[in-house]
Amino acid sequence: MAERWIAHLDMDAFYASVELLRYPQLKGQPVVIGGRREHQPRAGADGQLQFSRLRDYTGRGVITTATYAARAFGVRSGLGLMKAAALAPDCILLPVDFEAYRAASRRFKAAVREIAPVIEDRGIDEIYIDLSELAQGRGSVAHDPLGGLKQLAQDIKNNVRAATALTCSIGLAPNKLLAKIASELDKPDGLTLIRPEDLATRIWPLSVRAINGVGPKAAQRLEDLGVHSIGELAACDPAWLIQRFGKSYGAWLHESAHGRDERPVVTHSESVSISHETTFERDLHAVRDRAELGAILDRLCEALARDLSKKNLGARTIGIKLRFEGFKTVTRDQTLEAPVQAAADIRRAAGLCLKRVDLSKRLRLMGVRAAGLEGAVQGPASGLRARPKAHKPSNQSLFGE
Numbered sequence: 001m002a003e004r005w006i007a008h009l010d011m012d013a014f015y016a017s018v019e020l021l022r023y024p025q026l027k028g029q030p031v032v033i034g035g036r037r038e039h040q041p042r043a044g045a046d047g048q049l050q051f052s053r054l055r056d057y058t059g060r061g062v063i064t065t066a067t068y069a070a071r072a073f074g075v076r077s078g079l080g081l082m083k084a085a086a087l088a089p090d091c092i093l094l095p096v097d098f099e100a101y102r103a104a105s106r107r108f109k110a111a112v113r114e115i116a117p118v119i120e121d122r123g124i125d126e127i128y129i130d131l132s133e134l135a136q137g138r139g140s141v142a143h144d145p146l147g148g149l150k151q152l153a154q155d156i157k158n159n160v161r162a163a164t165a166l167t168c169s170i171g172l173a174p175n176k177l178l179a180k181i182a183s184e185l186d187k188p189d190g191l192t193l194i195r196p197e198d199l200a201t202r203i204w205p206l207s208v209r210a211i212n213g214v215g216p217k218a219a220q221r222l223e224d225l226g227v228h229s230i231g232e233l234a235a236c237d238p239a240w241l242i243q244r245f246g247k248s249y250g251a252w253l254h255e256s257a258h259g260r261d262e263r264p265v266v267t268h269s270e271s272v273s274i275s276h277e278t279t280f281e282r283d284l285h286a287v288r289d290r291a292e293l294g295a296i297l298d299r300l301c302e303a304l305a306r307d308l309s310k311k312n313l314g315a316r317t318i319g320i321k322l323r324f325e326g327f328k329t330v331t332r333d334q335t336l337e338a339p340v341q342a343a344a345d346i347r348r349a350a351g352l353c354l355k356r357v358d359l360s361k362r363l364r365l366m367g368v369r370a371a372g373l374e375g376a377v378q379g380p381a382s383g384l385r386a387r388p389k390a391h392k393p394s395n396q397s398l399f400g401e
Contacts, residue, residue, distance in 0.1 A: 012188035014125035030070035055089035111163035177261035204231030277367025286359035305343035314339025316372030318349035323365035
């Protein structure tokens, strides 16, 4: 056995699966998650629940996740709901319920820790698990030297199902990079083990997009250069990759294509920043829609304040994010003398940021971010004594400031 064994556990269609527990009658049907409160199922005259359909949706929302039955129509996470409606108008549409998803997330991670405590939290529906030490205590099963490791992974899957009634897929490999790829190969409810000798048959035929860290732009550049699969990437001269993608990223592409990754499983990490943002159903103007924008900004600041309070954190930097018609995105930050946590303080700092933005065009998205996080904030902060950076004042509305 290899000295190091890493598992990547990914919950299967997580949000949708949680919803199917609530609405078991939808099992096997095409369902997408991403609707608003108004898309909540309602009881009909016969007492049966009536569900919204994609064809009835209007707005700019995007799909959060979809069941595998819906994905068969080309519907996927991140796709606009209006575009999805054109592909699959009869898909059932459900609203997002993050509280339910977070609760299920806590349960599945607790179930994993009962068996394997060394985990790296990668989000609401996925984790890395270091199984190296536990695997050493598992022997062969039915003459399979890796049978004990596979049984350990199956025990984790069984414990997750018992705690949540949900399925997950696990990829096993000597490192995080290969484990992440492996967890996607046999979804849903998969258990896939990849060894270094499996690279040529299981990994190299895959698209370069299968490597976590190769995004759409990098994949397109590689395709333009005639590199489509991971195997073709592995065959590229490292110097050729470095020349075209830079020293760091080019070298990383070469190493990744050969399945090499030494990153450890990180069991704890501090929050770098916390943010909340929302996309509007219609474009809003800073003057004509001042009251509505002000209310939205208030809610974003209040949500940010709640998150900071729960974590007992204060922020020395408050930032805003604005996306205008035409998809131009602008960000501004305000650094303060002392950390802030209260919604009113966050709102005032956001107002200082807004003064440095030309608000003449209509807005389609707004967000607020807290960074420079510090612990143990006590009482009202005085960070807003800081003078804002020099700027040319705007004569636009500041949403109530």
